[in-house]
Amino acid sequence: MIYKQNLETDIIEYLAKTLSIDFRDAMEKYYSSKLARQIESGENGIDNLDYKNLAEDLIENEL
Template sequence: MRNKQNIDYIYKQNLEESIIEYLSREKNLELRKAMDIYHHSRLAKQIEQGTYEIENMDYKYLTQDLIENEPGLFEDVV
């Protein structure tokens, strides 16, 4: 069981990394800003908690969902 937990943890880390990098490219943000936006999002909480098995979805889809459904996170982005 411990091995499965490790695999899940690594998978979630890789997913988060992909989301942050894709968000940075799509919105032309510095990685640090993209990381800050991601970590303040509902999406980050849902992935951490495993809500709706959202962590099994494609990172591009999840990033677009974040952009469309959490526009308040981008208000101070120039």
């Protein structure tokens, strides 16, 4: 559980920095994404992937 929380925080921070948006806006984008649901459910071991790759995928495919 702690690992997932750290993963989510890393993804959100990366989104905020990469997109030059407020942390709160990045949280909203992340938590409303398909990626957040996949990580929460542990779908296909997605929570074991690198946060930068996950964040880039989110940017490319959902934003």
